[in-house]
Amino acid sequence: xxxxxxxxxxxxxxxxxxxxxxxxxxxxxxxxxxxxxxxxxxxxxxxxxxxxxxxxxxxxxxxxxxxxxxxxxxxxxxxxxxxxxxxxxxxxxxxxxxxxxxxxxxxxxxxxxxxxxxxxxxxxxxxxxxxxxxxxxxxxxxxxxxxxxxxxxxxxxxxxxxxxxxxxxxxxxxxxxxxxxxxxxxxxxxxxxxxxxxxxxxxxxxxxxxxxxxxxxxxxxxxxxxxxxxxxxxxxxxxxxxxxxxxxxxxxxxxxxxxxx
Amino acid sequence: xxxxxxxxxxxxxxxxxxxxxxxxxxxxxxxxxxxxxxxxxxxxxxxxxxxxxxxxxxxxxxxxxxxxxxxxxxxxxxxxxxxxxxxxxxxxxxxxxxxxxxxxxxxxxxxxxxxxxxxxxxxxxxxxxxxxxxxxxxxxxxxxxxxxxxxxxx
Numbered sequence: 001x002x003x004x005x006x007x008x009x010x011x012x013x014x015x016x017x018x019x020x021x022x023x024x025x026x027x028x029x030x031x032x033x034x035x036x037x038x039x040x041x042x043x044x045x046x047x048x049x050x051x052x053x054x055x056x057x058x059x060x061x062x063x064x065x066x067x068x069x070x071x072x073x074x075x076x077x078x079x080x081x082x083x084x085x086x087x088x089x090x091x092x093x094x095x096x097x098x099x100x101x102x103x104x105x106x107x108x109x110x111x112x113x114x115x116x117x118x119x120x121x122x123x124x125x126x127x128x129x130x131x132x133x134x135x136x137x138x139x140x141x142x143x144x145x146x147x148x149x150x151x152x153x154x155x156x157x158x159x160x161x162x163x164x165x166x167x168x169x170x171x172x173x174x175x176x177x178x179x180x181x182x183x184x185x186x187x188x189x190x191x192x193x194x195x196x197x198x199x200x201x202x203x204x205x206x207x208x209x210x211x212x213x214x215x216x217x218x219x220x221x222x223x224x225x226x227x228x229x230x231x232x233x234x235x236x237x238x239x240x241x242x243x244x245x246x247x248x249x250x251x252x253x254x255x256x257x258x259x260x261x
Numbered sequence: 262x263x264x265x266x267x268x269x270x271x272x273x274x275x276x277x278x279x280x281x282x283x284x285x286x287x288x289x290x291x292x293x294x295x296x297x298x299x300x301x302x303x304x305x306x307x308x309x310x311x312x313x314x315x316x317x318x319x320x321x322x323x324x325x326x327x328x329x330x331x332x333x334x335x336x337x338x339x340x341x342x343x344x345x346x347x348x349x350x351x352x353x354x355x356x357x358x359x360x361x362x363x364x365x366x367x368x369x370x371x372x373x374x375x376x377x378x379x380x381x382x383x384x385x386x387x388x389x390x391x392x393x394x395x396x397x398x399x400x401x402x403x404x405x406x407x408x409x410x411x412x413x414x415x
Contacts, residue, residue, distance in 0.1 A: 021265075025263075025264065027263070028263050028264065029263070029264055030263045030264060030265075031263060031264040031265045031268055032265040035265055035269070036265060036269070036272070039272060043272060043275075043276040046276065046280065047276060047279040047280065047283065050279070050280055050283040050284035051279075051283040053283075053284065054283040054284045054288065055283075057287055057288065057291045059291055059294060059295050059298065069284060069288065070288060070292070073284070073285065073288050073292075074292070077289075087289075089281065089285060089286070089289070092285060093277050093280055093281040093285045094277050096280060096284070096285065097273070097276050097280045098273070100280075101276060132269075135265070137262070137263065137265035137266045137269060138265065138266075138269045140266055140269075141265065141266040141267065141268065141269025141270040141272075141273065142269060142270065142273045144266065144270050145270045145273045145274055148270075
């Protein structure tokens with residue numbers, strides 16, 4: 001095929017082609033160039049915008065991008081305060097970054113499914129997936145950072161001993177510690193897993209929906225395409241929001257004692 | 262699971278750090294400053310309001326005092342005017358009385374003068390009459406004393 005898109009007369013091949021990443025390397029050492037490239041471009045855009053705005057902030061007359069970023073920041077900060085009871089720069093920054101970043105990455109889904117792979121195909125790439133969050137690696141990677149930070153804060157705030165006691169004594173008391181341990185382990189591991197997989201699942205489904213619409217004859221596409229785009233706009237924003245809220249929740253919970261849950 | 266996962270993890274951490282450096286920190290500082298500025302502005306406005314109220318009260322007091330003073334002055338002037346009018350009336354009455362009495366004494370004087378004149382004339386007439394009667398000239402020199410007596414008796 002050498003970069004050209006497969007004919008939509010073969011639906012299975014078409015979809016499979018679209019769901020393959022531009023992967024470089026083999027096995028564990030492989031990385032998805034497309035996912036990383038797009039997420040870096042979008043993250044870079046956020047950082048660049050943030051740098052431009054943050055360099056000359058206006059107290060009296062904030063304009064344009066500063067207004068938007070201020071609004072996001074205050075929204076996130078309010079959320080952190082309502083959950084944790086106080087401001088927290090680390091959690092707030094992570095939540096803000098994750099919201100903006102995931103929102104942009106999700107928005108890539110609204111770009112026509114064939115456009116970017118076609119452009120990439122012109123440059124010689126056989127596969128190209130434009131939506132990083134529809135690649136399980138990306139959301140799970142982010143969730144993994146949240147998980148690592150959760151562990152870090154749990155141990156730092158509560159101390160290793162206290163944290164282990166939570167594993168052993170809840171919810172059934174110390175005498176059932178093996179059950180407690182297993183349950184708590186599942187609970188803790190389920191957090192990042194559900195966090196990442198929820199985002200991935202929603203965006204994957206969205207992408208699949210667009211691919212299915214793209215398989216229809218071109219004169220049928222506008223109606224279901226528009227409907228799915230509008231519906232998916234909700235999903236895009238909602239999933240970015242949920243990912244942010246859960247990030248805040250998990251990290252805030254790590255800051256609180258067990259009694260405060 | 263492959264390297265993408267860890268690449269994404271590292272990217273997330275890096276971008277978060279950069280967002281913290283470029284955005285979160287400056288904006289929270291700026292928001293804090295803005296909050297302070299707004300609070301200061303509100304406090305200043307409140308202070309201004311209070312000052313204005315004080316000034317208004319002061320102005321009212323001053324106005325009130327001025328009114329009272331004006332009333333007092335008017336009352337004083339009224340009283341003074343009354344006094345002056347009363348005084349003028351008294352003066353006029355006294356002056357009138359004085360003029361009247363002066364006129365009276367003048368009249369009396371004139372009357373006396375006239376009476377004196379008449380007396381002399383009556384005496385002269387009487388002497389002339391007597392001369393006629395006596396057909397001789399009474400020596401004025403010898404009879405002058407008698408004439409003076411007669412004139413004093415008239």
